[in-house]
Amino acid sequence: MTPLRLALVPGEPAGVGPELCVRLAQRPRTHALIAHGDPGVLMDAAGRLGLALELVDPADTAASQAGTLGLVAFPVARPVQVGQLDVANAASVIGALTAAARGCIDGRFAGLVTGPVHKAIVNDAGIPYSGTTELLARQAGCDVVMMLCHDDLRVALVTTHLPLREVADAITPAAIDRTLRIVDGALRRDFGIAAPRIAVLGLNPHAGEDGHLGSEEIDVIAPAMATLRDAGLRLVGPLPADTAFLPAKLADFDAVVAMYHDQGLPVLKYSGFERAVNITLGLPYPRVAVDHGTALDLAGTGQADPSSLFAAADLAARLASNRARSA
Numbered sequence: 438m439t440p441l442r443l444a445l446v447p448g449e450p451a452g453v454g455p456e457l458c459v460r461l462a463q464r465p466r467t468h469a470l471i472a473h474g475d476p477g478v479l480m481d482a483a484g485r486l487g488l489a490l491e492l493v494d495p496a497d498t499a500a501s502q503a504g505t506l507g508l509v510a511f512p513v514a515r516p517v518q519v520g521q522l523d524v525a526n527a528a529s530v531i532g533a534l535t536a537a538a539r540g541c542i543d544g545r546f547a548g549l550v551t552g553p554v555h556k557a558i559v560n561d562a563g564i565p566y567s568g569t570t571e572l573l574a575r576q577a578g579c580d581v582v583m584m585l586c587h588d589d590l591r592v593a594l595v596t597t598h599l600p601l602r603e604v605a606d607a608i609t610p611a612a613i614d615r616t617l618r619i620v621d622g623a624l625r626r627d628f629g630i631a632a633p634r635i636a637v638l639g640l641n642p643h644a645g646e647d648g649h650l651g652s653e654e655i656d657v658i659a660p661a662m663a664t665l666r667d668a669g670l671r672l673v674g675p676l677p678a679d680t681a682f683l684p685a686k687l688a689d690f691d692a693v694v695a696m697y698h699d700q701g702l703p704v705l706k707y708s709g710f711e712r713a714v715n716i717t718l719g720l721p722y723p724r725v726a727v728d729h730g731t732a733l734d735l736a737g738t739g740q741a742d743p744s745s746l747f748a749a750a751d752l753a754a755r756l757a758s759n760r761a762r763s764a
């Protein structure tokens with residue numbers, strides 16, 4: 438049987454992404470991994486780790502063997518100094534991401550696994566970029582939701598990478614409706630949960646304290662939830678964010694929808710940084726990423742924990758084969 442093919446993007450070449458991809462390549466697997474990046478950067482990372490790595494043609498079935506990666510080359514413009522960002526190399530990162538995602542849209546890959554990208558250096562290079570989630574949504578022309586998860590905790594976001602000052606204005610009935618429908622649909626389709634129960638957080642302290650500490654809960658979030666309840670979604674909230682994550686409460690929910698990045702992600706990362714992953718819901722293909730950043734302080738030391746990338750690749754393979762089966 439032809440192995441499932443996943444596109445793999447190491448991300449920022451000066452960060453920990455390349456060495457984590459080398460570690461990922463060592464694991465026995467049934468799917469092929471096709472790296473989109475600079476071959477020299479990957480081989481240097483392998484050399485530093487003292488691990489063998491063979492880079493093969495992306496069509497070669499050896500791309501599913503341990504110690505091997507298929508390679509679509511995206512050469513860096515300037516030699517990489519590990520741990521040192523270089524604005525000259527940002528375009529190759531975005532080129533690799535865009536091409537790998539295009540391969541997923543075109544059906545050449547069954548899913549996308551991504552390492553960490555440094556947002557500031559990409560912008561410093563003159564490429565507008567707020568995150569890979571947004572880039573993939575624009576490219577595919579669809580609405581998406583960022584959801585991070587580990588074990589049974591899943592946290593999805595209504596807004597992603599925007600200044601806090603702009604968050605309240607972005608909490609609209611349409612944004613709530615879109616997010617909750619995408620999360621509900623993905624839990625059913627990708628996670629096999631027949632009737633997902635979703636906790637929805639408020640925006641303001643104590644979910645607005647009956648309108649005394651903000652009105653978005655009353656004016657925006659609750660009405661949007663009511664409409665969706667009528668459509669059959671099982672929603673609870675708007676809940677005060679400070680207590681919604683108490684373990685006894687979490688047990689009642691399949692996912693928590695937070696209004697903004699730092700309302701939901703600190704809890705998720707605090708409780709499972711080393712094994713959590715970031716999934717983009719709503720794309721026509723599964724995309725799973727690491728939960729951590731470029732970790733420039735660890736790059737080249739060999740100490741970066743590869744568990745999140747391993748979990749991302751495992752989940753992408755599982756979601757891709759579920760989709761292949763259901764198609």
Ligand SMILES: NC(=O)c1ccc[n+]([C@@H]2O[C@H](COP(=O)([O-])OP(=O)(O)OC[C@H]3O[C@@H](n4cnc5c(N)ncnc54)[C@H](O)[C@@H]3O)[C@@H](O)[C@H]2O)c1
Binds near residue numbers: 552732741743
């Ligand atoms: N998946 C992604 O593309 C992604 C995710 C988060 C942050 N970022 C970007 O990464 C850059 C740096 O962000 P940051 O410094 O806030 O977060 P970071 O995750 O890079 O680092 C935060 C801390 O976690 C540690 N850490 C990170 N990954 C680790 C690993 N695999 N093993 C052990 N320790 C690890 C780091 O050493 C550091 O102490 C920013 O540009 C940010 O936007 C990208």
Ligand SMILES: N[C@H](C(=O)O)[C@H](O)COP(=O)(O)O
Binds near residue numbers: 554570583
């Ligand atoms: N918000 C993500 C996190 O904190 O883990 C991260 O910045 C990556 O996001 P993208 O999926 O947009 O790359």
